Each structure stands twice: as structure tokens, then as C-alpha cells.
Amino acid sequence: MMLNNSKNREILQLAIPSIISNVTVPLLGLVDLSIVGHIGNEDYISAIAVGSMIFNVMYWLLGFLRMGTSGMTSQAFGREDTMECIRILVRSLTIGLAFGLLFILTQGGLEWGLLRLMNTPEASWEYVTIYFQIVIWGAPAMLGLYSLTGWFIGMQDTRTPMVVAILQNLVNILASLSLVFVLGWGIAGVAVGTLLAQWIGFLVALLGAWKRIHKVNGLQNKQGLATETWSRLVRVLSVKAAWINFFLVNKDIFLRTLCLIVVNFYFTSAGGKQGAMMLAVNTLLMTLFTIFSYVMDGFAYAGEALSGKYYGAGDKQGLHVTVRNLFQFGFLMAVVFMGIYMIGGTGFLHLLTDDNAVVEAARPYLPWACFIPVVGVTAFILDGVFIGLTDTKGMLFSTVMAMVLFFIVYFVFRDWLANYALWLAFLSFLLMRGAASMLWMRFFSTIDV
Template identity: 50%
Template structure:
């Protein structure tokens, strides 16, 4: 029991440090443009960021599929298979990045049409996108490498990459925006510089992994087995359900005007912050459950479930209390727009409820990734998305943005409930 706790914390704590830099980076971006004098800047960052989040989420199998298969190979002591998994993931990542760069103009056009924001917001989104699209190879490559590191039970390297990447991003963005006066272009340029810095560092760190031949790990590979595609297909479709909800959330907010769009962007940072902290323990569950499955140890799997749920439950309570007591202060740090701040207070209780409602889904995502239970992940996400759209379309005529936030809470809660129902089937996949 004690050893398992140590294993969980050895992965969870560095993962929390690295994960929390992601929403903190988003907070810095929102805070920078939030002090430029117009809500349209916040809206542009929200939509521009959502475009890339949507694309990279859809390709999230590059991290999750890589992590689960690598962890199982690690648990079984098959390090050659782990190296092959990295080569396959990086080959696919670079291919996907090339497709995104080639199709950048139609992709941007489709996204601007879909979001249908105000004209001044569209201009700013285009400026942001045209710079940041050139970071696609770096962003997707780092996703693959981070998944592989976690699968190899090493959370320190992703933490190192994340810290360096995000410190670089913050410094570069502040310089470009406030020293050079680039505004939205400066935020995008800062992120671009940081993405390539992160990839270079991650490649260097792979060379230090003792279990594999680092020089060979980045050679393209054509031998990609059907299991790689089937697991990643399910994760892709599952992520499509999640992206559909998130895109719908942003689009619905944009249709209510730039103030509501800005309010929802600010309050969504509450969700992102707690999700990335919870994902630290989800990453631990992911890595250890995969290794446990590779070793065929069902008893250790039960202990893992008990421990990660204890830790995540306590975190959920802490976040709820902090948000309830200091949520208004947090909003004030993100924007000094008086109208946005005033309207945000109306919807703040929904953000306060997020940690308790959603923590089970965060943790069980990690368990399902580690055991490559991708079909179950797809099913739970599809059911939850259906609940989201049903609640929103039923109540939006009368409650508008309140209905949007109610639907979102139902969505994250339903994911956890369905996954809990499916958990015994996942447990049976592990040998006694």
C-alpha cells in the first residue's frame, strides 16, 4: 500500500506541476488581452484558442493511445515494443501536422463561419491563427512524447518540458505584446516560440531514457498494427464528442454577444484549472493501471482505484471551497472590464460546482486510457454529450446562458456516472 502511494505521488505531483502550467498559461493570455481595453480581445483569444484546442483534442490519441500501450509494454518488460510505440506515434504526429499546415486556409475559413462572431473578433482570430498554425508539428510532437514519457512511468520529463515551455511562452508573450505592441499577434508569437522550444527539449530528454535506443526512436516507421489504429480510432471519436460539447459551449456564448462570450471564457478558466490539477492523478492512474494490466495484477488495480479516488475527492472539496470563497477575486485578476466582471458574478456558482461534479470523470479517464478501454471511453462520452445537448436545447429558450452552464455540469457529471457503471468490466480485463 505504502509503495503504491509513493508511485502515485511520484507521477501525480510532477504531472500536476506540468498540467497546471497549461491553464495558468491560458490565464496569462486572457489576463494580457483582458487589459488591452476591449472585450473583443478576450473573445478572440477564446475562439482562436478553441480552434487549436479542438484540433489538438481531436488528435489527442497521439498522447492517450501512446501512453496506454506504452504503459502496458512497460509493465510486461517489453521495452522494444515501447520504443516501437513511440516511433509509430511520432510518425503519425508529423503526418497530421503536415495535413494541418497544408489545409490551414480552409480550416480557418470553416472555423470563422462556424463561430459566427462579431467582425472585429474575426479579424483578431485570423491574426492569431495565421501565426500559431506553424506550431502544429511541435505541439503534436510534444503530445506524443509526453504520452510516451507517462507510459514509461516518468512524469518528471513532461514536467520539465512544460515548465520550460510555459515560462518561455509567458516571457515571450509579455515582450511581444507590451514591448513591441503586437497585441493578439504577440500572444500567438509567444506561444509559437514556446511550442518549438518544448519539442527540442523533449527530443533531448528521450536520448536520456535508459530503456531504449534514443537515436533510433525518431526514425519514421511504416509498420503500424491494427490495434494501434483501433484504440486510437475510439479515442478520436470519444474526443470528437468532447470537442462537440466544448465548441457548442463557445459558439452558444458567442451568439449571446461579446460580453457573454468573454464571461464564459473567464469562467471556463475555473474548469480548466481544476481539470488539469485532477489530471495529475489521472496521469498517475493512467501510467500505473497500464503497467498493472501488463503485469496482470488485479489486486494492485483495486488498491490503485481506492487511492486515486481518495486523493481526487479531497482535491475536489478543496477546490470547491477556494472557488466559493475567492472566485470573485479570481475573476478580477483576469479582467478589469467592469461589465464582464459584473455579469460573471451571476454565473460564478456554476464554476464553483465544477470540482465536485466532475472529479470522477477526470480520474476514470486515466484508468480507461491506461487499460486501453477505448470503446468504453467512447460510449461514456457519447452518452454524456447527448445529455448536454438535450438539457441545453430544452432549457435555453427560457434560461439562455444559465441553461448552457447547467448543461455543462450535467455533461461532466454524466461522464463520471457512466464510467463508474462500466468500471467492473474494465477490472475483468486484468488477470488475477
């Protein structure tokens, strides 16, 4: 039996907590979307869509804080280099918190520029502004949590991020519901609930990392602990060559993430040009992609941790078996999710909003969204493997190829198919990412998988 394989047990031990964690992550957005879907019309839904995309644009650019940290940490873990694991976390956290502070200091310019770039519908402008001006204060927490999550994954620990994610969502749900329906704060209540969840999640994760560092480093006694910790921190921050290497390793991830942002930004923007109703339709349907992506990211995270560990330890056989088994799990999940979406997609849309006009407008596009799992599964699995191996050029190559195809398909068919062309282009994008990743792995990668 496949599931009796020891490598599969390793995958599941890492993937299941990650799946639980990742399924709860989109709830931060889905809770916001559901609340505004029941307190207002498409203008409220559009405001959350634009507001969420603005922060995605800002944070996705720094996605290497999670991905790069995970890959480098897992390889150091495989080499049993504990101190290097700690140094990687300190560098990553420093960068994340610094950028978070920068976003807060420049929030005026970010708000002015991004709201216009997003083609924000005029009716939604006021609500987006309220949401942005509150949630921006969570930037350091979110970026710091990126670093911590990547570090925990690299350390073969996906349970801590799971606990943090569940806690975040409990805080978000309770706070948002109380502030909106009890105190009547409207969309400001949704934003404050999200902000509280972000900071509480970051602080809990930071405490977990602090305890683990002390445990693995044998620093159990409190005497001299602060001095020793500060001394090591100063040494880590002062090594120039290590900082240069950190950024070089993550350069491809940054550029790849920029390509993803361009596609996602244009997808939302093109929907916004068609009006608030079509923007609301695309937003609701993209939740199907969001849910599948976070489930598949659970297996991708397992791929990051295990691929990096086996590569760092020089175990080629373990690496090969891990990649093969990841694909077995991935294709199984793709078939399951496609079936679920075909059967229950319409009912899910009704859970998100009681605006029947939006649901009816979304119904013709639902079959397109149902194909997301099948066309996207390969890209998810290989992204995890590339990150674990720090073979990030493969990720960049596949995403650039896919982005080019996205725009070719859309501009060729948009006058004929309108919003259908947008969905055709998006599915083509996902399919090309997987195909180009396989091409890179087979012919261009310097690492034998």
C-alpha cells in the same frame, strides 16, 4: 495512515510532477488571456477565446496521440518490453508530425471554415485571424509533444513533461510580455510568444526522449549509433500490422474526443450567439474548469501509468488498490477546489481582466462554475484508468451518453434560463460522464478492476 501506503506514494510520485506540469499548461492560455484583458476590451478576450477553441478543435481530435501512447507504453513497460515502448513512440510521433504538416498546408481552408463554425463575433474577426495565422505554424510541435508526453507518462516518467511545461511557460510569458508591452505588437505578439513556447517545448522533450532511448537500449557508444538508429526506425515504420493495431486501439479515443469537441464547441458557439460580452463571461468562468481539470489530470496520468503497468504485469491486486486510492485523492481534491472557488472566485476573475463590466456580468454565473469539481471528479479518475487498461470503449460509452444529456438539458431549458441553461447542461454533462463510466466499469468492462 492513507499516505503511508506504498501505492499512494507511487501515485504521488507520478501525480505531483504531472500536477505541476498540468497547472502550467493552462498558463499558456491564461497568460494570453490576461495580456489581452489588459490591452483591450471584450473583443480582444473573445478573439483569444475563439482562437484557442479553434486550435483545441484541431488538436483534440488527435488526443489519442497522448492518451493511446500512454496506455500502450505503460502496458509494454509493465511487461518489460523496452523495444515495444520505442516502437510505440516512433509510430505516434510519425502520425503527429504528419498531421501537423497537413494542418499547415491546409491552413487557409481551416481558417475559413472554423471561424465561421465558431460564430466569431464580427468585432473580433480581425484579431482571431492574426492569432490563427501565426500559431498554426506550431501544429507539428504541439502534436509531436502530445506523443512525447504520452510516452513519458507510460514510461513512469512525469518529471520530464513537468520540466518541459515549466520551460514553455517561462518562454511564453517572457516573449509575450516583451513583444506586446515593449515592441507594441498587440495580439500578434501574444501569438508569436505562444508559437516560440510550443517549438522550444517540443525540441527539449524530443532531446529527453532521445537520451532515454539510448540509455535504456544500451547505446552508449557513438560508433555506429546513427546507422543502428536509422535501421531500427525503418523496421518500425515498415510493419503494417502494427500500424493497423495502433489505429484500432485509438479508434474509440478518437470518437470520444470528437464528442468532447462537439460539446466544447457548442458551449463556446452558444455563448458567441449571445454576443461578445457573454462569450467573454463564459470564457473567464471556464478557466475554473480548466485549472481543476489539469490538476485532476495529474492524478489521471498517474492512473494511466500505474493501471497500465499493473495490468501489463498481471498484478490484479496492485491495480485494484491503485484505483481505490486514486478515488480517495480525487474526492479530496474536489472538496478543496470547490471551497477555493466559492471563496476566491471573484478575485480570480479580477486577476484575468480589469474590465469591471465583464466581471460583473460573470458574477451571477460564478456559483454554477463552483460545482464543477464535485460533479466532474469521477470522470477524470476513470478516464485515466480506462486509458491505462486500453479499455477505451468505456470512455466512448460514457462520453456519448453525457453528450446526449448535454443537448437534451440545454434545448429543454434554454428559452427559460438562457445562459444559465448552458451551464446547467455542462454540469449535467460532467456528472453523466462519471456515472456512465462507473456503470461501464461495474457491468460491461471485460477487465476486472
